[in-house]
Amino acid sequence: MMELFATTAFLFCAALFAFLLAINRVRLYNKLKEPNNNLCATENTCCGEIKLQNGELPAGKLPTRKPPARMPTVMPSDKKAKKVVPLSVNYHFTRKCNYKCGFCFHTAKTSFVLPLDDAKRGLELLKNAGMKKINFSGGEPFIVKKGAFVGELVKFCKQTLGVESVSIVSNGSLVSERWFEKYGEFLDILAVSCDSFDADTNEKIGRQQGQKSHLISLRSVRRLCADYKVAFKLNTVVNTHNKDENMVEEIMQLNPCRWKVFQCLLIDGENTGPDALRRAESFVITNAEFDEFLRRHKDVEYLVPESNEKVRALCLVGSYCYIRPNAVCEPEPRFS
Numbered sequence: 212m213m214e215l216f217a218t219t220a221f222l223f224c225a226a227l228f229a230f231l232l233a234i235n236r237v238r239l240y241n242k243l244k245e246p247n248n249n250l251c252a253t254e255n256t257c258c259g260e261i262k263l264q265n266g267e268l269p270a271g272k273l274p275t276r277k278p279p280a281r282m283p284t285v286m287p288s289d290k291k292a293k294k295v296v297p298l299s300v301n302y303h304f305t306r307k308c309n310y311k312c313g314f315c316f317h318t319a320k321t322s323f324v325l326p327l328d329d330a331k332r333g334l335e336l337l338k339n340a341g342m343k344k345i346n347f348s349g350g351e352p353f354i355v356k357k358g359a360f361v362g363e364l365v366k367f368c369k370q371t372l373g374v375e376s377v378s379i380v381s382n383g384s385l386v387s388e389r390w391f392e393k394y395g396e397f398l399d400i401l402a403v404s405c406d407s408f409d410a411d412t413n414e415k416i417g418r419q420q421g422q423k424s425h426l427i428s429l430r431s432v433r434r435l436c437a438d439y440k441v442a443f444k445l446n447t448v449v450n451t452h453n454k455d456e457n458m459v460e461e462i463m464q465l466n467p468c469r470w471k472v473f474q475c476l477l478i479d480g481e482n483t484g485p486d487a488l489r490r491a492e493s494f495v496i497t498n499a500e501f502d503e504f505l506r507r508h509k510d511v512e513y514l515v516p517e518s519n520e521k522v523r524a525l526c527l528v529g530s531y532c533y534i535r536p537n538a539v540c541e542p543e544p545r546f547s
């Protein structure tokens with residue numbers, strides 16, 4: 212009788228503990244995904260950084276799982292490499308894109324995409340090496356297998372690896388509600404490109420596919436992010452075509468958690484130079500023109516400027532580390 216009582220009491224306590232743990236995880240997880248939760252407060256890369264109001268990483272905010280039984284068989288052999296902790300990773304798994312932006316600096320030089328299982332294996336190695344933030348980018352991430360590829364990677368990183376911040380940078384044109392239904396719960400941040408609220412300017416830049424309106428896609432993605440509690444970010448590249456635009460009103464309406472404003476940048480072999488697929492020289496603006504754009508938008512409190520000088524400095528100290536289909540870890544891209 213005593214044994215039966217002890218067993219019942221033990222099972223009850225275990226169930227209660229599991230229930231409380233689950234409630235706590237759901238609460239923290241939802242808080243983390245609120246659009247205005249000061250997510251991505253200080254990131255230096257395209258991906259988001261998760262920081263709550265006090266600037267500290269919330270402990271135990273994500274579902275944690277036991278480490279996989281199968282441990283990595285490939286580990287860095289170089290002593291120096293062991294010291295590098297890849298806290299924040301940008302994984303450019305494809306160079307293909309359905310847009311033709313004239314200043315694009317990650318052009319379709321190859322159609323190669325690593326098989327899904329290999330990509331997962333690489334991510335597992337990065338997680339074991341200390342990765343806390345992963346951002347998927349391209350090209351256009353949603354172009355591969357109609358978004359299923361990036362969806363599976365997002366799910367794997369969040370559900371299996373327990374990565375703290377999982378984000379995507381996209382042009383937004385191929386994102387569907389069906390994708391959000393299947394994968395939205397595993398995504399923390401979706402950043403969408405938006406250079407102009409004028410359809411003609413977007414056409415001049417190449418930020419659209421055929422006659423499909425980029426602005427309709429953008430607003431649709433904004434709504435989906437709100438519905439599925441995914442933090443929404445905006446990225447803008449200031450260039451000769453949009454440098455005089457005033458975007459304050461529309462940006463305020465979209466109300467992203469972050470608005471990153473980049474100065475158009477030349478990268479040798481990508482958008483300038485003999486091997487480049489794009490010629491971005493005519494898109495380049497001066498530092499003074501970039502500063503003037505920033506001044507015009509100074510009232511947008513969540514604006515984060517990324518001047519060419521700042522990006523170059525970050526590259527030189529190795530803050531930018533890209534994983535591309537045809538190259539691994541290029542901390543110092545060549546600039547013109």
Ligand code: SF4
Nearest residue numbers: 308310312315350382
């Ligand atoms: S949407 Fe991005 S990846 Fe596609 S062409 Fe434009 S800049 Fe390049």
